[in-house]
Amino acid sequence: MASETVVRKIEKLRKEIHYHSYLYYVKDQPEITDYEFDKLYRELVDLEKEYPELITSDSPTQRVGGKATDDFDKVKFKKPMLSLSNAFNAEELHDFHRRVTGGLGDAKVEYITELKIDGLSMNLVYENGRFVQGLTRGDGKVGEDVTANVKTIKTIPLFIENAPKYMEVRGEVYMPRQSFIRLNKARDESGDMPFANCRNAAAGSLRQLDPQVTAGRNLDFFAYGLGSIEGMEITSQAQLLAQLERFHFHVNPHYKKWNSIEEVIQEVNQWQDSRRTLEYDTDGLVIKVSDFAQQERLGATGKDPKWAIAYKYPPEEAVTKVERIVVTMGRTGVLTPSADLVPVRLAGTVVKRATLHNMDFIREKDIRIGDTVRIYKAGEIIPEVAAVEKDKRNGSETPFEMPTQCPICNSTVARIEGEAAYRCVNPTCGGVVREKLIHYASRNAMNIEGMGPSVIDSLLAYELVKDPADLYTLKGEDIAQIERMGEKSSNNLVASIASSKTRGLAKLLFGLGIRYLGEKGAELLAATYQNIESIMQAEQDSLLQVEGIGQVIAESVHQYFHDEKNIDLINRLQRAGVVTEEVKEIQLGGAFNGEMVVLTGKLSSIGRKAAGERIKQLGGQVQSAVTNSTTLVVAGQDAGSKLTKAREKGIMIIDESTFMVRAGLIDARNTSVE
Numbered sequence: 001m002a003s004e005t006v007v008r009k010i011e012k013l014r015k016e017i018h019y020h021s022y023l024y025y026v027k028d029q030p031e032i033t034d035y036e037f038d039k040l041y042r043e044l045v046d047l048e049k050e051y052p053e054l055i056t057s058d059s060p061t062q063r064v065g066g067k068a069t070d071d072f073d074k075v076k077f078k079k080p081m082l083s084l085s086n087a088f089n090a091e092e093l094h095d096f097h098r099r100v101t102g103g104l105g106d107a108k109v110e111y112i113t114e115l116k117i118d119g120l121s122m123n124l125v126y127e128n129g130r131f132v133q134g135l136t137r138g139d140g141k142v143g144e145d146v147t148a149n150v151k152t153i154k155t156i157p158l159f160i161e162n163a164p165k166y167m168e169v170r171g172e173v174y175m176p177r178q179s180f181i182r183l184n185k186a187r188d189e190s191g192d193m194p195f196a197n198c199r200n201a202a203a204g205s206l207r208q209l210d211p212q213v214t215a216g217r218n219l220d221f222f223a224y225g226l227g228s229i230e231g232m233e234i235t236s237q238a239q240l241l242a243q244l245e246r247f248h249f250h251v252n253p254h255y256k257k258w259n260s261i262e263e264v265i266q267e268v269n270q271w272q273d274s275r276r277t278l279e280y281d282t283d284g285l286v287i288k289v290s291d292f293a294q295q296e297r298l299g300a301t302g303k304d305p306k307w308a309i310a311y312k313y314p315p316e317e318a319v320t321k322v323e324r325i326v327v328t329m330g331r332t333g334v335l336t337p338s339a340d341l342v343p344v345r346l347a348g349t350v351v352k353r354a355t356l357h358n359m360d361f362i363r364e365k366d367i368r369i370g371d372t373v374r375i376y377k378a379g380e381i382i383p384e385v386a387a388v389e390k391d392k393r394n395g396s397e398t399p400f401e402m403p404t405q406c407p408i409c410n411s412t413v414a415r416i417e418g419e420a421a422y423r424c425v426n427p428t429c430g431g432v433v434r435e436k437l438i439h440y441a442s443r444n445a446m447n448i449e450g451m452g453p454s455v456i457d458s459l460l461a462y463e464l465v466k467d468p469a470d471l472y473t474l475k476g477e478d479i480a481q482i483e484r485m486g487e488k489s490s491n492n493l494v495a496s497i498a499s500s501k502t503r504g505l506a507k508l509l510f511g512l513g514i515r516y517l518g519e520k521g522a523e524l525l526a527a528t529y530q531n532i533e534s535i536m537q538a539e540q541d542s543l544l545q546v547e548g549i550g551q552v553i554a555e556s557v558h559q560y561f562h563d564e565k566n567i568d569l570i571n572r573l574q575r576a577g578v579v580t581e582e583v584k585e586i587q588l589g590g591a592f593n594g595e596m597v598v599l600t601g602k603l604s605s606i607g608r609k610a611a612g613e614r615i616k617q618l619g620g621q622v623q624s625a626v627t628n629s630t631t632l633v634v635a636g637q638d639a640g641s642k643l644t645k646a647r648e649k650g651i652m653i654i655d656e657s658t659f660m661v662r663a664g665l666i667d668a669r670n671t672s673v674e
Contacts, residue, residue, distance in 0.1 A: 017044060075145050078228040116286050151211070175205065175217065325338070336355070411424055477490070526582045
């Protein structure tokens with residue numbers, strides 16, 4: 001039986017974790033380190049294991065819970081989720097305004113504009129502040145219960161303080177563009193058909209039968225409306241959005257109030273191009289009468305409110321021709337076809353190539369060499385073929401077939417049963433080795449500054465490396481023999497390689513390129529097992545116990561660490577001094593313990609992101625601007641106003657060389673301190 005002290009402790013931990021999750025995921029303004037957050041979370045997990053009778057559905061530990069289901073229950077809404085009528089030009093917005101003013105007479109109208117997020121509409125039900133149900137829009141009257149999957153979205157609060165007795169919060173579940181790109185890349189490599197756009201990816205992820213799959217998709221949520229509510233009076237859309245923020249919902253920050261339709265039209269025009277700079281897809285703006293009493297007077301048609309309208313931007317496409325279809329290789333040996341196009345301008349850039357994903361995609365759309373095609377940018381970033389204009393064919397078009405031999409090593413190309421992907425069967429294929437090295441050195445993996453594809457090509461051409469472990473045996477004179485690689489560039493690259501040794505277990509696991517294991521999965525494994533030996537010794541059933549690790553990932557990780565070649569690679573990396581343990585955020589007594597550090601200018605040996613990570617590992621905190629609390633500035637090449645401000649305030653300044661020594665990344669050499 002749990003004591004009152006234990007109950008209060010658990011409640012306090014939940015409250016703290018909810019608060020810090022909100023600061024981290026919604027506000028992007030964390031007050032504590034990841035390490036401190038993990039300690040709070042682990043303490044709650046341990047207490048709930050000891051006292052399982054105290055586990056509640058709104059506990060932070062229950063974001064991914066339950067088993068995979070066979071289907072989704074259908075639930076009728078208390079208040080229908082209406083659709084919006086559309087406008088496509090300024091005149092139609094003027095017509096909307098005339099209807100509004102005609103319905104309200106002489107009353108003053110205030111409009112609110114909100115970005116129309118291209119995702120999946122969602123209805124969240126809260127009872128006494130506790131999240132109890134998540135429903136898709138369905139047909140507007142009946143939705144599907146996807147509660148278990150909704151709980152995996154970290155920007156959706158599981159408990160709201162000072163909430164009304166009953167409340168339905170409505171909004172949009174969406175997938176950020178970079179998450180969409182990573183997901184489609186992983187689907188390409190695993191032989192699955194890619195998602196067409198961010199909206200389809202969000203919908204497909206939310207309707208997964210296994211919540212753990214949804215949890216790995218990095219979905220997000222913007223709140224913008226209410227369904228039914230009991231126990232709170234809200235009088236306008238402006239007040240509602242402000243209240244939703246106070247309830248710790250993620251509210252899109254780009255909403256604005258306007259007093260005229262002319263101002264609304266200016267806002268619509270402003271977002272025509274600038275929406276492409278966002279991290280998520282939008283397909284228009286929603287214009288609403290802000291006052292709820294006026295909304296009530298205007299009413300609705302059978303399916304659309306008369307007080308709101310969606311301005312829809314036309315999809316931007318371009319027409320061009322497929323000149324040839326080429327094949328490139330990924331780090332797992334997958335051959336990916338792409339179309340070389342007659343250059344055409346699309347969404348602000350000149351497009352010369354579009355991804356074709358795999359042979360199933362090519363056959364489904366019947367894409368041939370010489371075809372006239374319409375292209376668009378998936379996620380506003382990746383050029384993709386939308387459709388073939390078959391009426392423009394003249395008979396000269398040529399169907400494409402995947403090569404039967406690898407274009408790199410001439411080994412057999414095979415299609416594994418049940419997959420769409422074709423792969424080179426040779427594990428030592430030069431193309432595979434190249435892509436694995438590029439991935440290992442990439443920013444989100446070991447982040448080896450200055451080691452891009454061209455440098456890796458040179459290292460391979462000079463037969464200096466064959467795998468990641470070889471990188472740590474390189475000396476400056478080895479690299480200097482490469483054309484256009486002088487002594488300074490060679491030494492910088494060696495220093496950058498050396499600095500990557502301390503990235504820690506999560507970065508290393510991701511950098512190894514284990515099939516199906518992404519960044520998040522690598523972080524989960526690192527946090528659970530703490531060192532690579534424990535992962536290598538773990539049985540598949542043990543791996544499956546890690547929250548967020550599913551069957552496919554567990555099988556792949558287990559197979560990887562039972563391959564003799566991979567075991568040998570890990571041993572060589574360890575002998576080279578690569579850290580194979582989880583790196584803690586705070587190391588008491590570390591070289592930067594208690595320091596508030598600002599990085600400015602170009603750090604050629606390590607890069608600012610990696611430098612920031614090292615500072616945190618050694619007990620410091622990184623600031624974005626020089627303030628009165630700043631204690632240290634690291635100044636790289638071409639440092640600007642931050643360096644000037646630091647000098648004015650008398651703050652200690654060190655150069656890059658001094659930083660590298662203090663961070664333990666190189667031996668002491670010529671350094672300077674201001």
